[in-house]
Each structure stands twice: as C-alpha cells, then as structure tokens.
Amino acid sequence: MALAPRPVRTLEPGSLRKSVRAPCGHPGFAAGASGAYSREMRKRLRRLRKEKTIYRRLGLSQSATPLDRTGLIIIQIDGLSHDHLLYALEHRRMPFLKKLLTQRGFRLKPFDCGIPASTPAFQTKFMYGLGGLAPGFRWLERHTGKLYNMKSTESAAALESRLQTAGGTASDTHSQDNAAAARSTGLLAGGTSICNFFTGDAVDNFFVTSVMGGSAPATRLSLRDIVVILFVNIGAIVRIAFFSVREALWELLDTLYALVFRVPRRILPLFAIVRVLCNAVLSEIGTVATIVEIERNMPAVYLNFLGYDEMAHHDGPLSRQALATLRSIDRNIRQICKVLERSAVRHYELIVLSDHGQVPTIPYHVVQGEDLRQTILREALEEKVTVPSQHTDPSILHTLSMLNYASAVEPALPRVFGGMFRRIRRWLHKKLLSRIAPETVNDLEGVLVLPTSHMAHVYFGVQPRKLTTEEIAARHPRVFAHLKSNPGIGFIVTGDEEKVEIHSSGGRIIVADRIVLEGENPLHEYRDVTRTARYLAELYRIPDSGDIIVFGARTDEDRVVNFLNQYAGHGGVEPGELSAFVVYPGHIASRLGDFRTPEELYRALCAIRGI
Secondary structure: OOOOOOOOOOOOOOOHHHHOOOOOOOOOOOOOOOHHHHHHHHHHHHHHHHHHHHHHHOOOOOOOOOOOOOEEEEEEEOOOOHHHHHHHHHOOOOHHHHHHHHHOOEEEEEEEOOOOOOHHHHHHHHHHOOOOOOOOOEEEEOOOOEEEEOOOHHHHHHHHHHHHOOOOOOOOOOOOHHHHHHOOOOOOOOOEEEOOOOOOOOOEEEOOHHHOOOOOOOOOOOHHHHHHHHHHOHHHHHHHHHHHHHHHHHHHHHHHHHHHHOOOOOOOOOHHHHHHHHHHHHHHHHHHHHHHHHHOOOOEEEEEEOHHHHHHHHHOOOOHHHHHHHHHHHHHHHHHHHHHHHHOOOOEEEEEEOOOOOEEEEEHHHHHOOOHHHHHHHHHOOOOEEOOHHHOOHHHHHHHHHHHHHHOOHHHOOHHHHHHHHHHHHHHHHHHHOOOOOOOHHHOOOEEEEEEOOEEEEEEOOOOOOOOHHHHHHHOHHHHHHHHHOOOEEEEEEEOOOOEEEEOOOEEEEEOOOEEEEEOOOOOOOOOHHHHHHHHHHHHOOOOOOOEEEEEOEOOOOOEEEOOOOOEEOOOOOHHHHEEEEEEEHHHHHHHOOOOOHHHHHHHHHHHHOO
16 A cells, blocks of 8 residues: 555565564664554564465465565455545544545546446446447346356356457547557456456455356365465454354344334345355455455456445335445455555555445335336237346345355365355255246247346337337337336337437437437426436447336435345436446556546556556
8 A cells, every 4th residue: 555655675585574664653663662562563574474484385385476566455345436435534433444535645636437337337448448348237248048157157157258359349439549449458367356356357256256167267275275375364253253153143123123223125035145144255255355466466456345335225224224334345445455554576556446326215016016027028019028037036046146155165174064054055055046946038029027136127028129119119009108108117228230229208308419309208307408318328329238228217215216126226327336446546547647547547547557
C-alpha cells in the first residue's frame, strides 16, 4: 500500500531487515533504534523470516516478476454503490477506510460501471478491457442454444475463453478499443485472483468460478500445505470458527424477527449456509490468501468480498445486516494493510473499488401475486413457456453454487473430517438435484424467461437472430401488449438492425442516429433520459440479449419491482446501481487520469503495472 511515494527496493540476500517498514507515521526503522519499538520490529522480523521459510518449503515460490515493477492490491466490495459507501463512512461502519481517506492521502472517486450492472459484466471490462459479451447474469447464446448462468463454472469458463480469444468478439460498436482490448493480456497477468468470476490471466486462482473444475486448473495445495499455512495464521482459524457460529445464529434470529414482525425479507431455509460461507469462510480465507500472496511478492492480487452483495439482496442495501458485513470487510482491509506496512518488499498500490451498486426492490410476486413467467404463461395462452428449472428456487441455486465453493475447502480438513464433509456435501448435492427436473434448452418450444434481478431477457425460442418489433407484435400480440401495460413492468425494449425501441403503455422512444419520442415518455422517471436511452440501446445490441428486455417498475415506496426473490437488486439502468467507486492513493491520480468507465480504469492500471 503506497502511503507515500518511496524509491523502489530490490530484495538481496540478507536484506529482510531492510525490507520491513515502520508502522504508518513512525519515523522509521533505523540502525541503533532501541526500546519497545526496536523489540517489536525484531519480533516482526523473526515472524517474517519464519513465514517466508515455510512458504518456500511448501513450494510457494517468490514471484518471477522483477521487484522494480509496481504491484497492485485490488480489493473489491461487491455490490456497494458510491452513495451507500458515503452512508457507511458517515455512520462509522468503515472506520479504517475513512482513515485512509482522511489521514493517509487516499482519494475517493465515483465512476459509471456501465450496463448491465452485474459483477460478470464489470469484470469482463475491468479485467480484460472488453465489454459487450455479457448481457446479464443469465442469458442464452443464440447460435448454440447454450444457457449461460454465471454461477456455473462451465458458463464462466466459456465466457473467459471468449475474452481470451484474439480477434474481439465484442458487440460494442461505439469504438474500436474493445477489439484491441480483446487481444491484450488480463489485468492480473502473473498475479492472483481470489473469489472472482474470472482469472484475468492470473497464475494463481483461489475460489475463481471459471477454473473451479473448468479447463484451466485452479491453484491447489495439499492437505499438509493448507494446514501449515493456516497454522502460521492461527488467528484465521479462530476467526472462521467464531464468525461461522455468529453468522448462523444471526441468521436464525433475523429470520425469526422477520416472521414475527413481518419485516420485508427473503425467507430462504438454506441461506444460513450462504451467509456463513460468504461472511466467515470465504472472507477470512480470502484475506489469508491475499496476505500469503503479498509475502510471495506477487505482482497483482485481486480479492473480491462477496458478503455485502449477498446480504443486500437478502435484506436491503442499508439494512443492519448488510452494514454489519461492511464493518467486517473494513476489518479485513485493515488486516491486509498491516501486512503491506510490515513485510511488503514490492512497491504496491492499494485500490479499493466496487463493481456496481444496488437499489431497494420488491419481488414481482409480492406486487402481482405471481412471478413473471406465470404472467407470460397466462397471456401466451397455448404457447409453452419454459424456464430453466435451476432458476425456479433461488435457495437451491444459491446452495448448489456455494457447495461448489465448499468443495475447494475440503483439502484443508483432516482426512477423517474431510471424508465426512465430502459425504455430507455429496448427499446434500444429490438431494437438491433430485428436486430439479431435467430440461434441455435446445428442446424449447415456447418463451424463455431469464431474469437478472429487475431486468429480464425474454427469448421466443432458440434462433440465431432476434425477432424484430414487428415480428413480435405479429406472432405474440398478447404477450407484447400485456408486457407494455403491466403495472409491475416499467418499460420493455425491442428493436431491429436499424433502431432500438423503448415501449410503455402510453408511448415509445426510438433510438437510432437520433432519439425520437412518440407519445408519453417511458423514461420520464429518469433524470437523464438521453443517457438512459443510449444505455438501453447498448444493452439491446449485445448479440445474445433477449428478443424483449423487460424492466421492473418503480413503486410508490421508491422500490423497483424485482423479477427474482430479492429485496435489493442490480442489473438495470437505475442511477444507484450504475454508481461504483474507486479509492486510490492520491499520488497516482495523474497516472489514473480522468477515467469514467471500467475499461478506462483497466488501461490506466495496466500502464501502472507496465503491461
């Protein structure tokens, strides 16, 4: 963490003593220092030598990247908007991050994450500088009939393979930068990716969706290796045990409170597993993994904290539970910074950012008494509506996904407990799969509905091209008319090769070379109509987006109707969900430039890394 500019140092034999820096604000560690500070530094040196010796014997070699290259420590707080960050800072939920901003010369800058406001879409832009491939969290690949669900390893691996393929398959027609970005290396080349969807060309990957059982092997250590590492960081074991019990008890109490006092909240029987894994297991293991990678002088480390996003979906972005998660994340950031100050040999820049924001929502079935697919089924009459069964129960989907993560933790357990854990996991996995009827996307005959929070893609069968507005109106008139007039739906988007149309019950906006309004304005609730219309056109022009893209309406309680069972959401064009932020050292402001998009931030950080 670059608290102040300093000359680049090289690691030479016997130079460990020189590589340890004093705590922030101390005059420094110098020869002849005495007293308590000198004793503390000697203790730190002994620990540092011990850790480096252990990691070396485990085969965790030092990075081959020259030490004169600036390194990056990137910490992502999933789902935290700029406005909600300001709220957390004001209400003392993130005291260490506030200290960085007020006392350590760090700066805070908001930026626009782009549409769709989802983590996979953001990471394609931020890790590879390439947008226009992910139209949501779930979508249909038209030319193959393949269903993409970004909780699936297969889907994440397939998308990253496209990102790494030269030639540029992006659909963003606004510039030629995407094609160039497609041929560039990932932001994490030679580094480490932790709890992300993609590797970003990292050589070490921990809990990364695209390589958990995919074509590229994830970083794996033997049982002995992991036990030794955790023993060196014995505090992590204690924290994992304590926070696991705490999160499980809190989830039980929160559920009982919501049932008794009728508080708006998802009631998912298996969410306690997700909460423990995100807020206790993955957060602590991710923090320890980041510390280990710093000790190895890895040139780039990207850690994603998932807990806030999960809790916000469950209870709301400013709920007590979500804000408590931010406090835990702030503590983990502080722990990482202590290691940077204590033992980092490479010159690192610390970047704390978010990928998107969230807005308060209310489930569609609460407003309408049925879910969106049932609405379309009723209006389509004899048309068959097929929704992939893995989307029918969010509890099952969440638990299956987190069980995949849990499988990577098995090697850390002793053989007896590891075998027991594996048998329980496999039994639970089999039990859940028995509740999912097998379906094949290629056999679809009706309408496919794929929601991403309060945005949903509607496909009229598997076909290589989108139906035009005229074709939809002719083939599915009742569905088209009802979606425009449904009070739970704000507006829908259709189009053809020449234009994009935004429809509501009273009018439409045509987006082509210029923007034309006919009748009532479907986007009258948005402050910047032109910007919103351009964003919607950009989303529609992604080749694999739906024939119709449906967006939830705003309610009188200032919530957005959500097509999933969530009380906060993202994926659409609401200002709150498009608002991300970056916290960075003030002395690199000129090198970052006036970035406004994830792609521009990607290019600036690549330049800092020298790749």
